[in-house]
Amino acid sequence: MYSEESEILEFSNLILAIAFVFDYAIILLLSVFISLYTAKGAAEISIDNSVLAFGEAETIQFNKSSNRRLTMKLITRRNFMKHSMAAGIGLTMASPFSRVRGANNDIRVAVVGINGRGSSHIKEFGKMSGVRVAALCDVDRKVLDRRAKAFRDRNEKVDTYVDVRELLEDKNIDAVGIATTNHSHSLITVWACQAGKDVYVEKPCSHNVFEGRKCVDAARKYKRIVQHGTQSRASNGWAHQIAAVQSGKYGKLLVSKGYCCKPRWSIGFKPIKTPPKDLDFNIWLGPAPLQPYHENLVHYNWHWFWDFGSGDMGNQGVHQIDIARWAIKDATLPKSVISMGGRWVEGPNYFKDQAQTPNQELSIFDYGQTLLVFETRGLVGKYDDFPNKVANEFYLEEGAIIEGKFYPNGSDTGEPLVDVDYPRRSEGNFENFISCVRSRKREDLCADILEAHLSSALCHLGNISYRMGNEVPFGEDSEALGDDKIVRDSVKTVLENTKAIGLDPSRSTYRLGPKLEFNPQTEKFVDNQAANELLTRPYRKPFVVPKQV
Numbered sequence: 001m002y003s004e005e006s007e008i009l010e011f012s013n014l015i016l017a018i019a020f021v022f023d024y025a026i027i028l029l030l031s032v033f034i035s036l037y038t039a040k041g042a043a044e045i046s047i048d049n050s051v052l053a054f055g056e057a058e059t060i061q062f063n064k065s066s067n068r069r070l071t072m073k074l075i076t077r078r079n080f081m082k083h084s085m086a087a088g089i090g091l092t093m094a095s096p097f098s099r100v101r102g103a104n105n106d107i108r109v110a111v112v113g114i115n116g117r118g119s120s121h122i123k124e125f126g127k128m129s130g131v132r133v134a135a136l137c138d139v140d141r142k143v144l145d146r147r148a149k150a151f152r153d154r155n156e157k158v159d160t161y162v163d164v165r166e167l168l169e170d171k172n173i174d175a176v177g178i179a180t181t182n183h184s185h186s187l188i189t190v191w192a193c194q195a196g197k198d199v200y201v202e203k204p205c206s207h208n209v210f211e212g213r214k215c216v217d218a219a220r221k222y223k224r225i226v227q228h229g230t231q232s233r234a235s236n237g238w239a240h241q242i243a244a245v246q247s248g249k250y251g252k253l254l255v256s257k258g259y260c261c262k263p264r265w266s267i268g269f270k271p272i273k274t275p276p277k278d279l280d281f282n283i284w285l286g287p288a289p290l291q292p293y294h295e296n297l298v299h300y301n302w303h304w305f306w307d308f309g310s311g312d313m314g315n316q317g318v319h320q321i322d323i324a325r326w327a328i329k330d331a332t333l334p335k336s337v338i339s340m341g342g343r344w345v346e347g348p349n350y351f352k353d354q355a356q357t358p359n360q361e362l363s364i365f366d367y368g369q370t371l372l373v374f375e376t377r378g379l380v381g382k383y384d385d386f387p388n389k390v391a392n393e394f395y396l397e398e399g400a401i402i403e404g405k406f407y408p409n410g411s412d413t414g415e416p417l418v419d420v421d422y423p424r425r426s427e428g429n430f431e432n433f434i435s436c437v438r439s440r441k442r443e444d445l446c447a448d449i450l451e452a453h454l455s456s457a458l459c460h461l462g463n464i465s466y467r468m469g470n471e472v473p474f475g476e477d478s479e480a481l482g483d484d485k486i487v488r489d490s491v492k493t494v495l496e497n498t499k500a501i502g503l504d505p506s507r508s509t510y511r512l513g514p515k516l517e518f519n520p521q522t523e524k525f526v527d528n529q530a531a532n533e534l535l536t537r538p539y540r541k542p543f544v545v546p547k548q549v
Contacts, residue, residue: 107437110135110173110197112164112188113180115143115299117202117229121177122147124430131434135173137161140298141278162280164188168195175225175437178202182315183308184286186211187545189226189449193218194549198437200430202229203318204310204456205449207287209523210536211545212453212460218549219449225436227445228452230322231429236422238323241394241401243422245327250406250418251397255486256327257373258320260312261389264359264378266345267301270294287543296354304355306467311357313376314459316390322447322455323392324372332454333520334365334372338480339465339513341494344379346501358511362494363462364487371482374462375490379500386500395486457523464525464534465513472512474505480515 107130111121114136126133133151136158138144144160151158161167168176168191175198178188186206192199199219205228206212219226232238245253275281275293284298285291288307296305303309313321325331341361344351359378364371380386394401398408405414425446427435432446442448472478474495481487495510517526525531539545 106130106132107174107434108132108134108172109175109177110137110159110161110167110170111177111179112137112167113178113184113202114138114147115140116179118177118179119147121179121200121430124428125177125434128431128434133158135159135161135167135170137164137167139280139284140276141280142276163283165191168192168197173197175199175433179229181284181286181302181308182310183207183288184543186215187287187543189215190218190545190549193222193224193226196222196224198225198433199449200227200229200433201449201452203322203452204314204459205452206456206460207308207310208534208536209457209460212456213523214545214547214549216450216453221549223440225433225440225442225445226449226452227429227433227436228447228449229429230319230447230452230455232319232323233326233446233451234425234427234429234432236424237404238326239422239425240417240420241392241404242323242327243420244406244417245394245396245401246329247418247420249420250399250401253327253329253370253394253396255371255373255395255484256324257375257393257395257486257490258317258324259375259377259389259391259393260315260317260320261375261377261380261387262312262316263381263388264304264312265382266347266353267296267304267355268347269354270296285540285543287537287539287545289538289540294354301355304357304359306356309357310459310463311361311376312359312378313361313363313374313462314456317374317376318456318459320390320392321372321374321458322451324374325455325458326451327392327394328367328370328372331367331370331372333457333523334367334461334518335520336366336515336517337363337461337465338515339363339462339469340478340481340491340510341376341466342498342510344498344501344503351501351503357463358466360494360497361462361466362487362490363458363465364481365458365461371484371487372458373484373487373490374458375494377494377497379497383500386497460535461516461518464531465516466511467513467534468516468531469511469513471509474508474510478512480512 109125109131111118111125111133114122115138122133125131136144136147139162141162144162148158148160159170167173176192178185178199178201180188182204185201185204189199189201189205205215215226218224244250272292272294279298281293297308303315304311309315339361341358343355343358344360345353347353358376361376363374377386381388391403400407401417402414404417406417407414425432429446436442436445481491498508516528516531519526524535
C-alpha cells in the first residue's frame with residue numbers, strides 16, 4: 001500500500017514534471033485526459049518516431065478510480081513523462097521524456113526460453129550499458145531457478161515467470177527476447193507487440209506462413225521494433241558478397257545456393273511417460289495439439305517433430321536460406337517450389353526413428369531468372385566422404401562466388417571480390433536491436449521482422465512440398481526437378497549421402513514432392529487447397545495466433 005509520504009512524493013513529482021514543461025502543460029494535460037477517456041483497448045500516440053502504449057489496465061484504473069491512491073499510482077513522474085509527453089501530438093521536444101522507459105533510462109529486457117539459445121540473450125543484453133535483464137521466463141522451473149541463481153549470486157534482482165502471459169503484464173518491461181520452441185515464436189511475438197513491448201525473436205520467427213505474416217502485422221500496427229535472430233544480416237562480410245553478386249560485374253545471378261549439412265543422426269525412441277513435475281507441459285505445448293510427453297520432445301529434439309519444429313531447414317538452415325534470398329535482388333517469395341528427400345538414420349527398424357522431419361532434403365525455389373536451391377543433409381560428420389557443410393554459394397554468368405572468392409568459369413583459382421560499395425555495420429544483431437529500440441528507427445534494423453517472415457516462409461514452403469510428396473524408387477527420376485546442372489548434382493549428392501548408413505538403393509525410396517505454384521502477393525498456393533491448409537495450423541485455445549492482431 002501507498003503511505004501518506006509516498007503519495008506526497010508522487011504528487012510532488014507530478015508538479016515537478018508539469019513545471020518542467022510549463023509552456024505546454026495545458027495542451028499536454030488536455031491531450032492525455034482526452035486520450036485516456038476515449039481509449040478502448042490500447043491506444044498509441046507517436047512523437048518523433050517514439051511510440052508509447054497506454055495499456056487497457058491503466059486506462060480503466062484512471063477512469064474508474066474512486067480513490068486518490070489508484071489515481072496517484074497511475075500518474076507517477078515516470079508515467080507522466082511516458083503518457084503526457086506522448087500525448088502532446090505535433091510537439092517536438094529534445095528532452096529526457098522521449099527516452100525509452102526504465103529506471104534511470106535503462107532498457108529493461110525480459111528473456112523467454114532460457115535453456116539453450118536464451119542463455120546467449122541473457123549474456124548479450126547483460127553486457128550492454130544502459131540495458132538490464134529484469135526478468136526471466138521458462139516453463140521448466142529447474143532451468144528458471146538455475147538461471148536466476150546466477151543473478152542472485154551477483155546480488156542482481158531479476159523477476160521470474162513460468163507463464164509468459166503474466167510476464168507481459170509487467171508495465172516495466174520494455175523489450176522481450178524470445179528463444180522458446182519454434183512453434184511459440186510467433187504467438188509470443190504478437191502478444192508482446194500487443195503489450196507494447198519491442199521484440200528480439202529467434203529464428204525462425206514462425207512455425208507457418210500465416211503466423212509469420214501476423215508478426216509483421218502486429219509489429220506495424222503497434223509500432224514495435226522487432227528484430228530477428230538471423231545475425232548474418234549484421235555481417236559486413238556477407239554484405240560485401242551480396243553487393244558483389246548484385247553489382248552486375250559478374251553477370252546475372254543464375255543460382256543462389258545454400259547448404260545446411262550438420263550431423264542429424266538417429267534420435268532413437270523414447271517411451272511415453274508423465275511429464276517432470278518442474279515442467280509446465282501444457283504451456284510448453286502451447287498452440288500444438290494435446291499429446292503425451294516423451295523425452296525426445298524436451299529440451300531439443302522437438303525440432304524433428306512437425307507440431308513443434310521445421311526440421312533442420314527451419315533450424316540451422318534458415319540462416320543460410322536467408323542469405324540465399326538476400327542475394328536475389330528485391331526477392332520476396334518464389335513463384336513455385338518443389339522438394340525431395342527423406343529421413344534415413346542408422347540403427348534397427350530399417351532406418352526409422354521416432355522423429356518426423358527429413359534429415360536429407362533438397363528444395364528448389366523458382367524466382368524467374370534465378371533459382372534458389374537449398375540442400376539439407378544430416379548424414380554427415382562421421383565419414384570423410386560426407387563432411388559437415390554450412391555455406392552459401394552464388395553461381396553467376398561469369399563464374400561463381402564460393403567462400404568469399406570469385407572463381408571464373410573454367411578456373412579453380414579464386415580471386416578477391418570486386419570492390420563495391422555496401423552499407424557497413426558497426427554493431428552486432430543484439431546491439432543493433434537496442435540502438436533501434438532507443439531511436440525508434442525501424443529502417444535501421446539489420447533483420448526486420450518482414451525479412452524474417454519471408455525467409456522463414458521459404459522453409460515452410462519447402463517443407464509443404466516435401467510433406468505432400470509420394471515415395472518413389474531411388475532409380476526413378478522426375479522431370480519436375482528440372483535440368484539445371486546444380487540441381488541435378490544436388491539430387492545425386494542427397495541420395496548418395498545415404499551410403500553413410502549403408503542404405504541399399506535397390507530396396508529404398510525417397511519422397512518426391514509436387515511442384516507447387518505460389519502467388520507471392522497473396523502468399524497462397526495457386527489452386528491447391530490441400531497445400532494452402534498447411535500454410536497455417538489448428539490452434540489450441542487459448543494459445544491462438546489471431547487473424548486480426
